[in-house]
Amino acid sequence: MSGKEPDSRPLQDPNALLEQALISEFLELRGYDLRCVGSLPDDERRRLLREASIHAAGKLAEVEARAHFVHELHGDTEMV
Secondary structure (H helix, E strand, C coil), X not given: CCCCCCCCCCCCXXXXXXHHHHHHHHHHHCCCCHHHHCCXXXXXXXXXXXXXXXHHHXXXXXXXXXXXXXXXXXXXXXXX
């Protein structure tokens, strides 16, 4: 036995990359990107990031609901 634990990386949210992409998309549609958001005044930055987070959460909920629906259509009894 080698003493090393196999694949001991910290767990990561499986939707994290999608959430980041949705936030970036939201910002780009409004003429911003993540680099320039940091230079905005605090209140504007918070408002914009809050709106982007709400947008991403809604889209992620939609993706999850569709996945559940597809599983139900196929008669899957166990969800991942």
